[in-house]
Amino acid sequence: MSSSPFDLDDTADSGGMRKGLTSYGDQGFSLFLRKAFIKGAGFTDSALDRPVVGIADTGSAYNPCHGNAPQLIEAVKRGVMLAGGLPMAFPTISIHESFAAPTSMYLRNLMSMDTEEMIRAQPMDAVVLIGGCDKTVPAQLMGAASAGLPAIQLITGSMLTGSHRGERVGACTDCRRYWARFRAEEIDAVETAEVNNELVASVGTCSVMGTASTMACLAEAMGMTVPGGASPPAVTADRIRIAEQTGAQAVQIARDRLTIDKVLTPAAFENAMRVLLAIGGSTNGIVHLAAIAGRVGLDIDLATLDRMGRETPVLLDLKPSGQHYMEDFHAAGGMATLLRELKPLLRLDALTVTGRTLGEEIERAGPGFRQDVVRSVAKPIYPQGGIAVLRGNLAPGGAIIKQSAADAALMEHEGRAVVFENLEDLARRIDSDELDVTQDDILVLKNIGPKGAPGMPEAGYMPIPRKLARAGVKDIVRISDGRMSGTAFGTIVLHVTPESAVGGPLAYVRSGDRIRLSVANRELSLLVTDEELARRAGESPITPPTAERGYRKLFLDAVTQADQGADFDFLRATRKTGTQP
Structure with a gap:
């Protein structure tokens, strides 16, 4: 008896269109039905026998950062077909920093779940993740890490200036x-x-070293993109060529069964941390790295990050830490130029999606050329890494500061707290001429952490009080349990952990208290006694916020603190012992 194209015996290929069959109680019928429907779109049996590469389409009219998605998808499809695969684009959630309420971070975990479940639910042997705007790349890497398939990241690219x-x-x-x-x-x-009218000259992500550019660079540092995948601007031919190469490489990782866990190793996260520090990257990068690491059973150790920061200078002369823009970084050779300079500090044995190690890719990139965007270790932009980790009785779980974008005169500072209880309080009083504040004071904003807002909005970049701004004040120390955009600058302490909404010490700071910030000593201290803090906590116990239904309830019930990536606790993988980056 001749074999049927719908046979599913033990020798049948479990990939391609046979992968993840719908449950009808008869697998042969499930495959028969699937092929019948897909043939309705004009596919032949020959096409359906190829490795299937899913393409996560995050194009949206609400997401100008992904405005080039249609062109990228066509180029990826071309690369997949040239390499002998079958491309299948499918939509997922798309979130944009300026169009998501209350904040895109609130929706990052939802996008990661959507990405994970669509990868699991649909037949594909590998997946191309198209992302760019701040939370999309981490959401995709989180979801793909949990799904466990071969995966490769394609960055949408930065806008023009x-x-x-x-x-x-x-x-x-x-x-x-x-x-x-x-x-x-x-x-x-x-x-x-x-x-x-001039600030956003084309589609694409922010043209400075904000969170989008940071995550693009970290994705390449972790080996999740093809070489050179981080820096080409969105509207360039270089970006389209990268998309075609990505499609072809997706077919190869499908054939090699190069699953994402073989790339997202402790060595990959160490390299990402080094690069984060060396590029003066967004503070959001720490939260996202922690979330991605948690999906493969790893933890990002803030003490290790700080140790690395003391020995890793800022080399990239890019706003807000420097002067240039992403298109200049691309013209200077992109990540290859940076990685070549950082080589002595990197884990060169880390595997990448090309099947080669990071060290091998650096060698293949060649000797480089003269440029002025990436500095040498001998002449850095800033002598230490862009980010420092602070601790003290105000932040027992840690806090961070982007020291490379701060005012050097305020890095060692003691001042009087001017406290805002929440965002509404800030909006109501920050511009009042009656606000009791001087440039020597320290602004404190509570209840903008993961649970407090919710969603940890980028409100840590508190505006300078209007009466001080009119007087010419350009910076003031600011402290919160929230985040700030990677495009922002100033002496701003963020991610204070535990957050005020769960009863962290920040909840009990009062206007008039003295606070000491010492970046040199990595200290953030509230200058009141432990007994006084305990008394205040007893007088005003904190009840964490809750919700009755929907995604908000899920978020408030399950979101972790910033040091664990503000991911949902039930999405973190079982921790791998002895493999902390």
């Missing part, structure tokens, strides 16, 4: 700078409207 009255500008460091000037009444509404 614009020009305002002869000055080169780009989102979103320059957005914040011009808005601060408007608040300080240095420019009028007419000029503010003019610059608004």
